[in-house]
Amino acid sequence: MNKTLINIILYIIIISTMIILIFPIAWMILTAFKTTDEIFKIPPTFLPKNFNLDAFIYVINSDMPVFFFNSIVIAFFTSVIAIFIGGLASYGISRAKHWTTNSILMFFLASMAFPVPLLMITIYKILNLINGLDTYWAVIIGHTLLTLPIVIWLMKGFIDDLPIEVEESAYIDGASIIDIIYKIVFPMTKPGVIASAIYVFVTSWNEFIFGLSFTTSTDMRPLPAGINLVFLQEFQYQWPEMMAIATVATIPILLLFLFLQKYFIQGVTAGAVKN
Numbered sequence: 001m002n003k004t005l006i007n008i009i010l011y012i013i014i015i016s017t018m019i020i021l022i023f024p025i026a027w028m029i030l031t032a033f034k035t036t037d038e039i040f041k042i043p044p045t046f047l048p049k050n051f052n053l054d055a056f057i058y059v060i061n062s063d064m065p066v067f068f069f070n071s072i073v074i075a076f077f078t079s080v081i082a083i084f085i086g087g088l089a090s091y092g093i094s095r096a097k098h099w100t101t102n103s104i105l106m107f108f109l110a111s112m113a114f115p116v117p118l119l120m121i122t123i124y125k126i127l128n129l130i131n132g133l134d135t136y137w138a139v140i141i142g143h144t145l146l147t148l149p150i151v152i153w154l155m156k157g158f159i160d161d162l163p164i165e166v167e168e169s170a171y172i173d174g175a176s177i178i179d180i181i182y183k184i185v186f187p188m189t190k191p192g193v194i195a196s197a198i199y200v201f202v203t204s205w206n207e208f209i210f211g212l213s214f215t216t217s218t219d220m221r222p223l224p225a226g227i228n229l230v231f232l233q234e235f236q237y238q239w240p241e242m243m244a245i246a247t248v249a250t251i252p253i254l255l256l257f258l259f260l261q262k263y264f265i266q267g268v269t270a271g272a273v274k275n
Helices: 002-031 054-061 062-094 099-110 116-129 135-162 164-172 177-188 189-204 209-213 223-231 241-272
Strands: none
Touching: 002 241, 054 062, 054 241, 062 099, 062 135, 062 177, 062 189, 062 223, 062 241, 099 135, 116 135, 116 209, 135 189, 135 209, 164 177, 177 189, 189 241, 209 223, 223 241
């Protein structure tokens, strides 16, 4: 009886937690199908009286597809570059037995405490000197620098536990350092690589300040900055349209976790045990 009671309490807690987490998402999706009058109606209604697709049609016909495409390009290249640089850096830190190794790691850890506006101002000045503003690469560089410390820490935890004998055997057989890293180390740390890539992609997809500050033209703005400039104007709040684009914006992240959740869970749990 005690075990049954404990199980019932646990199920109640789990179901209650799921309802609390899912409710805002459900409210966002249902709000996208409402009219503006129904949104401001008192008392509010949870389900729309008549499902209205005007908000989605408006989003499709606006500049949102351009913003959506820009965010995909920026997040993809940010993930590739951050994994490439972070993987090489974490391998070097893990395999180099030197007294400066801990200092370098602490530097990366301390860099995460830097105020983002301070980092943004420095990068902005450099990009302005080389005429690099209002380009994809301006935002990609900012997002890469923002996520690189986490990638290095995550990847190092996996590389530390790789048997160095495998690398030594490959080196004896004539493999170069590049071959060892990309044909042996990276495949053996696949969960860590995928977990890091998901983290970088999601962070870049949701990042707002760099995208707003480093781009000025509509053709270059990522999704968060585009939503802010199109929908959040003085004395005007287009809630159905904002909820519609927010619903559409969650689809890439949802698909990413759906197809890669096995590797992501392996990466997170393995990283937790290693560290």
